[in-house]
Amino acid sequence: MPETLAGLRAAARCVHAVMPATPQYRWPLLEASFAAAPGDGTALWLKHENHSPVGAFKLRGGLVYLDRLLAGGTRPAGLVSATRGNHGQSIAFAAGRHGLPVLIVVPHGNSREKNAAMRALGAELVEHGDDFQEAREHAQALATRRGWAMVPAFHPDLVAGVASYALELFDAVPDLATVYVPIGMGSGAAGLIAARDALGLATQIVGVVSDGAPAYALSIKRGEPVSHAVSTVLPDGMACRTPDAAALTILQRGLARVVSVSDAEVAAAMRRLFEATHQVAEGAGAAALAAAWQERGRLAGGRSALILSGGNVDREVFAGVLAGTLFTAA
Numbered sequence: 001m002p003e004t005l006a007g008l009r010a011a012a013r014c015v016h017a018v019m020p021a022t023p024q025y026r027w028p029l030l031e032a033s034f035a036a037a038p039g040d041g042t043a044l045w046l047k048h049e050n051h052s053p054v055g056a057f058k059l060r061g062g063l064v065y066l067d068r069l070l071a072g073g074t075r076p077a078g079l080v081s082a083t084r085g086n087h088g089q090s091i092a093f094a095a096g097r098h099g100l101p102v103l104i105v106v107p108h109g110n111s112r113e114k115n116a117a118m119r120a121l122g123a124e125l126v127e128h129g130d131d132f133q134e135a136r137e138h139a140q141a142l143a144t145r146r147g148w149a150m151v152p153a154f155h156p157d158l159v160a161g162v163a164s165y166a167l168e169l170f171d172a173v174p175d176l177a178t179v180y181v182p183i184g185m186g187s188g189a190a191g192l193i194a195a196r197d198a199l200g201l202a203t204q205i206v207g208v209v210s211d212g213a214p215a216y217a218l219s220i221k222r223g224e225p226v227s228h229a230v231s232t233v234l235p236d237g238m239a240c241r242t243p244d245a246a247a248l249t250i251l252q253r254g255l256a257r258v259v260s261v262s263d264a265e266v267a268a269a270m271r272r273l274f275e276a277t278h279q280v281a282e283g284a285g286a287a288a289l290a291a292a293w294q295e296r297g298r299l300a301g302g303r304s305a306l307i308l309s310g311g312n313v314d315r316e317v318f319a320g321v322l323a324g325t326l327f328t329a330a
Helices: 005-016 028-034 059-071 086-097 112-120 132-146 156-172 187-199 215-222 245-254 263-277 283-294 315-323
Strands: 024-026 043-048 079-082 102-106 124-127 178-182 204-210 257-261 303-308
Touching: 005 059, 005 156, 005 187, 024 156, 028 043, 028 263, 043 156, 059 086, 059 156, 079 086, 079 132, 086 102, 086 112, 102 112, 102 132, 112 124, 124 132, 156 187, 178 187, 178 283, 187 204, 187 245, 204 215, 204 283, 215 245, 215 257, 257 263, 257 283, 263 283, 263 315, 283 303
Parallel strands: 043 303, 079 102, 102 124, 178 204, 178 303, 204 257
Antiparallel strands: 024 043
């Protein structure tokens, strides 16, 4: 059952009791790069989820998920989840507000700085497996062993929470033609779809996947979950091997289309964002710009938005991307 607008507004109030709305800005230099001709009327907003207290949109979902869990009378002994970083920060942040212990499982080779941030928020961190899927399976086993609650990567309450950023965007810019959003496990895109539909808008939502993690694109095309090996490195938040069936149903119904981007295109978008706006974007955070750049001919003269979903990129990686020594096109 889709969330009502009243339900989404209530979830947003839960979020805003902890963090303010993030801004959505138009950046003239970035807009100018998209214009087919000077003064062609192209309008482009960036939704700055890199400005949240954990540097990413995921915080919103964790706040609402845990608020609703506790309001329902359930207080687990602890929480367990798996992540590539931002979801784990969200759960650790929310759990810390309620004095609940948290165990987070990450795959080997995960972002050093995201790992450090989760530990700083009080999480016990375990490294296991070569990708998110293996980490998630191990997290479920640990949750069972400890008798703690397993927090999934996709859940209606997580979607209701992250939909608060979509409400903020649509309230501020109600006549958007197109919004580009990266797809990891799908909550960010599903939140946009929920808010758009609840508000009765006609905005097209374009999902963005990494061409090194095409599982959602393949699954949407086939109409059922399709697992696919992951080779992407830079947009680690999009490194999904096995889609969530519930998320797939929402995305298949609610997305206008899906665009695939390479690591090299994402790196170019990270550089473009820094040059034009001096904002730091992690790989997944720049993926929306990479996709919009592919489709810039479609956007000329229109009103569009890009979800800058997070800015949590390791220093060495970002330095290499800006210098052009990492993830350049062959």
